Amino acid sequence: MELRQLEPFFIALLIGALVGVERTHHQGTHSRSLTGIRTFILFSEFGAVAAWLSRAMGSSALFVGGLFCATAVLVASYVTQQRTNEEGAGVTTEMAAAVVYVLGGLAVHGPALIAVALAIVTAGLLAMKAPLHEAVSRISREELLATLRLLFASFIVLPLLPDRPVDPWGALNPFKLWLLVILISGLSMVGYVAMRVVGPSRGTMLAGLFGGLASSTAATVTFARQSRERPELSRTLATGVLLAWTIMFVRMIVLVGALRWPLLSRLVWPLAAMALVGVALAIWALRGHRASPEREEPRALGVKNPFRLWPAVKFASLFAVVLVVSRVVQKHSPGQGLYWVSALAGSTDVDTVVLSLSELHGKGSVSDELAVRGMVIASIANTLVKLAVLRVVGTGQIAYRMLAAAVGMIAVGVAVTAWVAG
Numbered sequence: 345m346e347l348r349q350l351e352p353f354f355i356a357l358l359i360g361a362l363v364g365v366e367r368t369h370h371q372g373t374h375s376r377s378l379t380g381i382r383t384f385i386l387f388s389e390f391g392a393v394a395a396w397l398s399r400a401m402g403s404s405a406l407f408v409g410g411l412f413c414a415t416a417v418l419v420a421s422y423v424t425q426q427r428t429n430e431e432g433a434g435v436t437t438e439m440a441a442a443v444v445y446v447l448g449g450l451a452v453h454g455p456a457l458i459a460v461a462l463a464i465v466t467a468g469l470l471a472m473k474a475p476l477h478e479a480v481s482r483i484s485r486e487e488l489l490a491t492l493r494l495l496f497a498s499f500i501v502l503p504l505l506p507d508r509p510v511d512p513w514g515a516l517n518p519f520k521l522w523l524l525v526i527l528i529s530g531l532s533m534v535g536y537v538a539m540r541v542v543g544p545s546r547g548t549m550l551a552g553l554f555g556g557l558a559s560s561t562a563a564t565v566t567f568a569r570q571s572r573e574r575p576e577l578s579r580t581l582a583t584g585v586l587l588a589w590t591i592m593f594v595r596m597i598v599l600v601g602a603l604r605w606p607l608l609s610r611l612v613w614p615l616a617a618m619a620l621v622g623v624a625l626a627i628w629a630l631r632g633h634r635a636s637p638e639r640e641e642p643r644a645l646g647v648k649n650p651f652r653l654w655p656a657v658k659f660a661s662l663f664a665v666v667l668v669v670s671r672v673v674q675k676h677s678p679g680q681g682l683y684w685v686s687a688l689a690g691s692t693d694v695d696t697v698v699l700s701l702s703e704l705h706g707k708g709s710v711s712d713e714l715a716v717r718g719m720v721i722a723s724i725a726n727t728l729v730k731l732a733v734l735r736v737v738g739t740g741q742i743a744y745r746m747l748a749a750a751v752g753m754i755a756v757g758v759a760v761t762a763w764v765a766g
Contacts, residue, residue: 353392355456356448359463360388363444366467367437387414387441391448399453407449414445440470498526516664520703549630552584556591563588564730568738575739582745583629585734589727589746589753590622596698596723603702604715611716614760618723618753625749682714683721690722691729697722720761724754 364384394410418438443466450459469476507519556563567581567588574581593615601608669685690697698719705715731750735743 352452352456353389353396355460356388356392356451357385359447359451359459360385360444362463363388363440363467363470366470367440370437370470384441384444387444388448388451390414391445391450392452395449395451395453407453411442411445414442418442436470440466494526494529497522497529502526511668516668521664549584549587549626552587553591556588557595560588560592560595561726561730561733564733565737568734568742571734571738571742575741578739578741578745579629581738582742583626585730585742585746586622586626586629586749589730589749590619590626592694592726593619593622593723596694596719599695599698600702600719603699604705607702607705607712607715610712610764611719613764614716614720614757615723617760618757621752621756622749625752682710682718686718686722687725690725694719694722694726716764717761720757724757727753 361381361384364381367384368381390410391407391414394407398404398407418441422435422438444463447459447463447466450456450462502519502522505518505522507517509517552563552567564585567585571578571581597608597612597615597619600611686697686701689700701710701715701718704710705712710718727750731743731746734746
């Protein structure tokens with residue numbers, strides 16, 4: 345017999361040892377009747393031999409029968425623990441032993457690499473009991489429901505939608521429309537989770553970064569309100585607003601890169617230039633903060649869980665309207681009319697303009713120049729609206745500080761756009 349033929353059995357033994365080491369370590373605080381490295385090695389060996397014999401006999405009955413025998417042993421162990429009322433009795437170890445039996449068989453009968461990878465994942469899950477329980481305890485019911493809605497929308501609703509235009513203008517594809525909604529919601533979810541993990545108490549700068557990823561408008565409104573309540577923090581809050589605005593340009597670049605990669609080569613220049621202005625001003629402001637007496641952190645940002653059904657429906661409706669209006673305007677009044685639509689829609693939500701123009705560009709309805717100018721116009725309109733929000737909701741000091749930043753971003757964006765799409 346060649347050594348290569350024994351290799352799957354060695355892998356099976358190592359799989360049992362890997363999981364068994366974790367369970368043996370766990371036994372230090374929990375006395376269990378079925379725990380230990382030897383037991384798990386035997387279960388893995390049992391699965392490997394049963395799989396080898398089943399393959400040699402050309403029938404899976406022996407492996408299945410072995411699984412029933414292993415399950416009977418595990419059930420007997422669990423019943424014994426329950427009768428003795430052993431503290432901490434559960435089924436985790438028994439389930440891990442059953443998994444090891446199957447992985448031992450997979451190492452012989454199937455791809456050994458998959459068996460090893462699953463064994464590593466199994467041992468990792470067993471070892472991370474405390475962190476996983478702590479993480480789950482921090483998830484609120486609202487957040488759990490929002491995640492389930494996002495999964496429902498992604499894997500149940502999306503496949504049921506028709507992947508073809510359903511309107512007379514050929515602009516509305518339900519499948520692509522909902523897919524873009526999921527993309528936006530998923531990107532917002534990343535920002536929301538980052539906010540929950542890091543927390544705004546870690547600093548206004550991080551709050552501005554993650555708040556801008558979830559919603560730059562929401563971050564702007566929240567910082568503006570706090571500036572009125574705590575005018576002495578206006579300088580720090582202005583830096584948070586600046587970072588939130590900068591992230592908006594980065595978010596647009598990511599969306600275009602995911603939707604229309606060929607367009608990104610031209611759009612990235614004006615958006616990156618506007619973002620660099622924000623980064624440069626933020627660095628300058630951060631240097632000033634080192635000598636500033638402002639130390640108290642602002643309260644949490646008003647960024648809500650990003651996937652709620654009604655806001656998602658409203659976003660899809662707004663996107664559909666912008667898409668249809670853009671298609672009609674492009675047909676009857678190309679060029680200037682599309683710019684007005686971009687400015688109007690971008691003043692409330694720049695994502696709708698990015699998505700609609702990417703869709704139209706993909707169908708060949710708009711040129712590279714029109715798409716780039718339209719998206720830049722939308723970002724400028726959105727920046728001006730947020731500047732007005734700062735003046736109305738916040739103090740004059742924070743609005744004055746952000747005025748110079750807005751002028752710099754807009755001027756650079758217009759100049760680079762004229763060079764790229766001129």
